[in-house]
Amino acid sequence: MQDLSPATLLVLVPLLPLVGAIFTVLLGRVLGGRAHLPAMAGIAGAAAVAILLLAATARDVSPAHGPRAEPIRPVEMIATLWNWASFDDAYAPPPGSPAAAVRSVADAAAQGRTAGDVRGFSIPVALRLDPLTATMLTIITCVGLLVAIYSTGYMHGDPGYPRFFALVAMFVFSMSMLVAASNFLLVYVFWEAVGACSYLLIGFWFTKPEAARAAKKAFLVNRVGDFGLAIAVFLLWMTYGTLDFHDTISPQGVIMPGILGQTRLADAAGYAGGAVGTAICLLLLLAACGKSAQLPLHVWLPDAMEGPTPASALIHAATMVTAGIYLVARCAPLFAACPGALTAVSIVGATTALVAALIGTVQNDLKRVLAYSTISQLGYMFASLGTGTLLGFTAAIFHLLTHACFKALLFLGAGSVMHSMGGVIDMRRFGGLRRVMPVTAATFLVGALALAGVAPFAGFFSKDEILAALHAKGWPSAHDSHHAVVAAAEGPLRLAAFATDTGARDAVGLDALDRPETWRLLFWMSLATAGLTAFYTFRAVFMTFTGPTRVPSGAHGHGEHGHESYESPAPMTLPLIVLAVASAAVGWLLFATNWLSHFLSATPSLTAPAVASTAVPHAFHLDLAIQGTLAAAIGIVVAAIGHLGRRSDGPQMERFLGPLQTLFANKFYFDQIYAALVVRPLEALALVAALVDRHVIDGAVDAIARIPVAAGGIIRRSQSGLMQRYALAGVMGVLTIVVLLAWQLRG
């Protein structure tokens, strides 16, 4: 295979799962219980290729030795497959827009007119490979593979077995395309495609009314976010005159700067700030909020737990919900030009983290606890992205990676519990399961420790980096020693960025939020969330796995009576063990070597001067680590006081929280508020529309239809069935004609 170039490999990553999905659909009936084979082969192939690509990309990133010996070179590779759409002379930029500002000398010389006068509209189907994409692809395909293996045990015997694997493979395809696409329109297409897969998997058991409702809710809530993305894409086109991420070369040999291309990245004034820039960023944030279940669009994710647990683990915990994180990280330079929008990202993230964690503390459904935990952890990532610093962006992706490991582990563990307990997931109905499900209990504990942020498990390191990023914004002076080093190296660049920030651009009202006080508040909120996270995680662990052993009546174990084992079969425990090892090791490995941060900083988007200039030396923040660990310890201790060794159906939480319990248990009344503000008015409108349709529009049509009926009714009376009358009518007619003819011929 001589043409196994990175471009070919990159195309293989989405292609293999797609082929797998198609074969699963076509051969599903024939294969029956072996229907997972094509899908799993496709995903496994994609995972292998993704790891190869990760290694290939890592080779291209300049080594990190020396105190920033050389500025990090952006690494990207574009594979253009074909041109989807192409129109000439589609765009003329308004004067003064960044599209008009960025122009190459070659352009002006070749054209004999100012560049950016008029340009075509073209949508190349181009895939890109850069550190961010390689990281995302690896996460998606590897977690996808583990979930597929797990599902062969979990979904065994389900009548929709082939359909499930076809959808999972389809999802892996869509998600890989989403993170590999190098064009905003393609991103939009696959943004919708993953939403469709999510919808189909939430509603997998569509005969169950709750599942069908949850699927519909997820789809509709996501529409709000998708609307934001659509408007953002329109605005990007209007502002930048292209939708490509990368630079392209026009047929005339002119470089067309892409939105995230290196031409524009190198230009300090390449990105729109002010009202338009902020609007784009806020709309992108809205899109991210929808897909990543952030306030105020988080309401769909807890309900999405009606889907099969492996789908929840893959889509609603590890991968699809991180699409919003990916989008914001990918658009880092756009956000960096709008400090107000960045602050909004953090505010949304930290608020969501806190609110979701509070709701999570009182949930009794194991999967719901994990769902709120997912929302909360995604909030963490958004809070981190919003700092706008290189540390913030890399920390968010770092947390995304560790979260994918431990949250997939926790979800698959919850699925293992649910599988063994005969479909029961209410934590009050079982307890003390560590004796009957040792592997699940041990791996779940590892996942819980990672989620709670206990050293040295994965979550500890990524959470520490996020807290450090927030802390640096809240207390800039405390970090000045780091900044001095960087300022010396990149002083002129920073000055240029600063000048453009303050001078050339209009300040937006939102920018006023970007103050240290705001960031301090966000930091304390995140720290409080860390404590709450540890609390609800260990509350779930203690309720499920400690105390007197109880199993619901529907569960059926195996082994001798009195010593029954409820442990799940090997295809389910194997992924648990793999993920547990990853959750335990990956954080420490990546943090100690700083490999991921360095690798990600070669992503073109993160080499924008406004982002790259905020780089700080890699450091372990002992003070923050102590604070974070303290918060986690408090949470675990409180959970232990309430639940360790007790029956899980006790009223401890109600007594402990009092009236707040009602507030949290009702999820801050979000569903009720939306029902009153959106759902009911829309239902009323739909009712009015239905009535108008039925009675006014249909009524008009029916009225017109009644005219011939009425006219016929008059003539119908002559149809007596008596031949003589018919003959008489004929004779009268002939006589009339004869008389008329005679009248004519008379003259």
Add this chain to the structure above:
Amino acid sequence: MNSPQSLAMLQNALTVGAILFSLGLVGILTRRNLIVMFLAAEMMLQGISVSLVAWSRHHGDWGGHVLVIFVLTVAACEAAVALVFVLQAFSRTGRLDAAAWQSLREATVGRTVDRGLPAADAAPPPFPTLTQAGVLPAPNEDEPLQREHV
């Protein structure tokens, strides 16, 4: 004698034709017996045929004659077909009354009921009887009832 081509001959023949046609027309419009209606239609046909022959003679060519022969042929065929229909209709309803088929009217239109039937129709007059000869035929119970109103 008037020559065959004279106007007087034409007028006479046309008058006869018109009378035949009108009689047939009146017959069709007033009689309900299917066979009589059919006879009336034939009479109209013959009225037309007489007119054709008259005109043909008046003009001294054969066109009208040829057409009349053709009409006769068609009328013979038509008679065969029509009588089959009449027989079938009779065997279905047991009556030759065209009004027996008025159920083919529009569903919303009411049934037409005969009023003021002649008293003779209500009770058939005694038919003259001949002296019996030969063997008395076995009486058919249904037949008199069926033929009652013919």
